[in-house]
Amino acid sequence: MxxxxxxxxxxxxxxxxxxxxxxxxxxxxxxxxxxxxxxxxxxxxxxxxxxxxxxxxxxxxxxxxxxxxxxxxxxxxxxxxxxxxxxxxxxxxxxxxxxxxxxxxxxxxxxxxxxxxxxxxxxxxxxxxxxxxxxxxxxxxxxxxxxxxxxxxxxxxxxxxxxxxxxxxxxxxxxxxxxxxxxxxxxxxxxxxxxxxxxxxxxxxxxxxxxxxxxxxxxxxxxxxxxxxxxxxxxxxxxxxxxxxxxxxxxxxxxxxxxxxxxxxxxxxxxGTPAPGDPVEEDDGISAEELRRLLAERSAGRADFTLIDIREPAETAVSQIAGAELVPKGLIEADPDRLPPGAVVLYCRSGARSGQVRELLRARGRDVEHLRGGITAWAGEIEPGLPV
The missing domain is CATH 3.40.50.720 (NAD(P)-binding Rossmann-like Domain)
Structure with missing residues (x-):
């Protein structure tokens, strides 16, 4: 040319x-x-x-x-x-x-x-x-x-x-x-x-x-x-x-x-996603502080739910929230019934994946919530120094 x-x-x-x-x-x-x-x-x-x-x-x-x-x-x-x-x-x-x-x-x-x-x-x-x-x-x-x-x-x-x-x-x-x-x-x-x-x-x-x-x-x-x-x-x-x-x-x-x-x-x-720099609508998931409170309630026997980490195993090797069970997103999408019964709280790195899985499970009638901002928000607000 x-x-x-x-x-x-x-x-x-x-x-x-x-x-x-x-x-x-x-x-x-x-x-x-x-x-x-x-x-x-x-x-x-x-x-x-x-x-x-x-x-x-x-x-x-x-x-x-x-x-x-x-x-x-x-x-x-x-x-x-x-x-x-x-x-x-x-x-x-x-x-x-x-x-x-x-x-x-x-x-x-x-x-x-x-x-x-x-x-x-x-x-x-x-x-x-x-x-x-x-x-x-x-x-x-x-x-x-x-x-x-x-x-x-x-x-x-x-x-x-x-x-x-x-x-x-x-x-x-x-x-x-x-x-x-x-x-x-x-x-x-x-x-x-x-x-x-x-x-x-x-x-x-x-x-x-x-x-x-x-x-x-x-x-x-x-x-x-x-x-x-x-x-x-x-x-x-x-x-x-x-x-x-x-x-x-x-x-x-x-x-x-x-x-x-x-x-x-x-x-x-x-x-179908916010472009960089675009204002992001406030997600209606639970905050890191709300999850901290729920985990304390669960430890005291006053709450009953399962905390699910939907990231990949390699991600959880870097860090995870104590008390969570690992069930990667792909496995849930392939078989939503593999999750334990009862209430579920999901989290991922930033909240994007967990928000998608939440909607999938809600469509099946499950009682499910997710952590707004994911483990990144948890590290920033609850557990400083946690690698993300």
């Missing part, structure tokens, strides 16, 4: 030395490095995928790098989000990212957007850049980024990771498929666990995020063949790479000839 970005100004002496290994590559060379210098790349998310992508884009000399994220650094991030360090825990991720990238390469400009990407701001934010690297970890944001890029005519370097598996592609409406062509509908809420629920190999984001950075550099300079119309699938456990051909869907409502989507939609509603 033709280079995405035109060459910028001549390289300064400091840039000639810093980027000398690029200048020696015929497919990049002096002109390609000037294209990188003139490029504007937005990275959505400064987490697992965003960390390597941001580091390598800055090191490569991409002139303007935008990073959008509204989260703060948590200790559990450090297992894979190598952009951040111990001193950054509690700090805004975009501020931490900007400081680290400035240390790595002071010749590039880092623009921070400390806000969630939403249907209200996405088109304006995306319009300031030449391409987008999508490091989002939820379906609502992935569809949002895809739609905003397609409507702006920009390529989106998309990736997804889970446990040992990763996927990468360049989604570019008009040149190949968009995200909706490959995944027309989001999975049902709760059907696909997040990395916070199912885990991820710490080095996997480094592998996949680096591929994203490579694809961005190829698009900017015109080097090689980008992953347009191809889905790269990686299995780290088997150390296997596969490439699947994917085509644009002529019936796609976003990029097809008879497209019906001409603007951004409510992605929380589309995916």
């Amino acid at each position: 033709d280079p995405l970005v035109s060459p910028g100004a001549e390289l300064e002496p400091a840039e000639l030395g810093r980027y000398s290994r690029h200048l020696l590559i015929p497919d990049i060379g002096m002109v390609g490095q000037r294209r990188l210098k003139n490029a504007r790349v937005l990275v959505v998310g400064a987490g697992g995928l965003g960390s390597p992508a941001l580091l390598y884009l800055a090191a490569a000399g991409v002139g303007t790098i935008g990073v959008i994220d509204f989260d703060v650094v948590d200790e559990s991030n450090l297992q894979r989000q190598v952009l951040h360090g111990v001193a950054d825990v509690g700090r805004s991720k975009v501020e931490s990212a900007a400081a680290r990238l400035a240390e790595l390469n002071p010749l590039v400009t880092v623009r921070t957007h400390r806000e969630p990407l939403t249907a209200d701001n996405a088109r304006a934010v995306v319009a300031e850049y030449d391409l987008v690297v999508d490091g989002a970890d939820n379906f609502a944001t992935r569809y949002l980024v895809n739609d905003a890029c397609a409507l702006a005519g920009l390529p989106c370097v998309w990736a997804s990771i889970f446990r040992f598996d990763g996927q990468v592609s360049v989604l570019w409406a008009g040149h190949g498929p968009c995200y909706r062509c490959i995944y027309p509908e989001p999975p049902p809420p709760g059907a696909v666990p997040s990395c916070a629920e199912g885990g991820v190999l710490g080095v996997l984001p480094g592998v996949i995020g680096s591929v994203q950075a490579a694809e961005a550099i190829k698009l900017i300079t015109g080097a090689g063949e980008p992953l347009v119309g191809r889905l790269l699938v990686h299995d780290a456990l088997g150390q296997d790479w596969r490439t699947l051909r994917v085509e644009a869907d002529p019936g796609c409502p976003l990029c097809g000839p008879d497209a019906t989507i001409d603007g951004l939609v409510d992605y929380g509603e589309f995916c």
Whole structure:
């Protein structure tokens, strides 16, 4: 494909030395490095995928790098989000990212957007850049980024990771498929666990995020063949790479000839889950303090119920609420009658899974409640220091 970005100004002496290994590559060379210098790349998310992508884009000399994220650094991030360090825990991720990238390469400009990407701001934010690297970890944001890029005519370097598996592609409406062509509908809420629920190999984001950075550099300079119309699938456990051909869907409502989507939609509603940054309605489950009181009542013989942990065994190995029985969500969904009779209180990590199982059991006439906010709320309010 033709280079995405035109060459910028001549390289300064400091840039000639810093980027000398690029200048020696015929497919990049002096002109390609000037294209990188003139490029504007937005990275959505400064987490697992965003960390390597941001580091390598800055090191490569991409002139303007935008990073959008509204989260703060948590200790559990450090297992894979190598952009951040111990001193950054509690700090805004975009501020931490900007400081680290400035240390790595002071010749590039880092623009921070400390806000969630939403249907209200996405088109304006995306319009300031030449391409987008999508490091989002939820379906609502992935569809949002895809739609905003397609409507702006920009390529989106998309990736997804889970446990040992990763996927990468360049989604570019008009040149190949968009995200909706490959995944027309989001999975049902709760059907696909997040990395916070199912885990991820710490080095996997480094592998996949680096591929994203490579694809961005190829698009900017015109080097090689980008992953347009191809889905790269990686299995780290088997150390296997596969490439699947994917085509644009002529019936796609976003990029097809008879497209019906001409603007951004409510992605929380589309995916059946709150989009990041959206206000969340107050759940009517019981609070951590109410559960503490109920457990005390049960110990005193004044209450009779079973506390059920519906997480996976690996999660309970990290921590659990004393007095709970483990019955994973999948087993309950397969056989709701396996639970003991009588009143039941369910909990999971954050309350999302337990809320779904509660509705399933209530539909069968069971007396069931769940812990609002899950074990995360319990650790925050009742048992500080409990690993979550």
